[in-house]
Amino acid sequence: MAKFERHVFICTNERDESAARPSCLPEGSKKLKGAFKDALKDAGLKNRVRANESGCLDQCEHGPVVVVYPDAVWYGFVKAKDVEEIVTEHLVHGRPVERLRLAEGCLNTEACPHRKGGKQK
Numbered sequence: 047m048a049k050f051e052r053h054v055f056i057c058t059n060e061r062d063e064s065a066a067r068p069s070c071l072p073e074g075s076k077k078l079k080g081a082f083k084d085a086l087k088d089a090g091l092k093n094r095v096r097a098n099e100s101g102c103l104d105q106c107e108h109g110p111v112v113v114v115y116p117d118a119v120w121y122g123f124v125k126a127k128d129v130e131e132i133v134t135e136h137l138v139h140g141r142p143v144e145r146l147r148l149a150e151g152c153l154n155t156e157a158c159p160h161r162k163g164g165k166q167k
């Protein structure tokens with residue numbers, strides 16, 4: 047079997063409600079893995095792109111968070127209804143879905159407005 051060309055990591059970390067940071071599972075990430083698997087199969091990518099659940103990806107204020115490697119394209123606030131578009135546009139045609147990408151100012155920086163108590167979309 048050919049090697050996987052890409053991996054889609056879907057954070058399914060869950061924190062207690064009282065934790066200092068939010069987490070992706072309560073925001074609905076559990077549904078995403080099955081949705082990615084189905085969409086990848088439908089697109090004929092089952093043997094080339096792998097959808098994996100992951101632990102915390104440290105972008106917790108933007109859940110559900112998904113990252114595609116080796117592209118290093120980060121998506122935030124992903125809903126099951128967005129999965130088909132990510133698969134078709136990004137994983138089939140190589141065009142990341144800009145409307146779902148996390149802004150540079152959100153990645154690994156204290157300056158992220160969501161970390162300062164900004165309301166999540």
Ligand code: FES
Nearest residue numbers: 057070103105106
């Ligand atoms: S809990 Fe999902 S990125 Fe941290």
Ligand SMILES: [Zn+2]
Nearest residue numbers: 152158159160
């Ligand atoms: Zn942010």
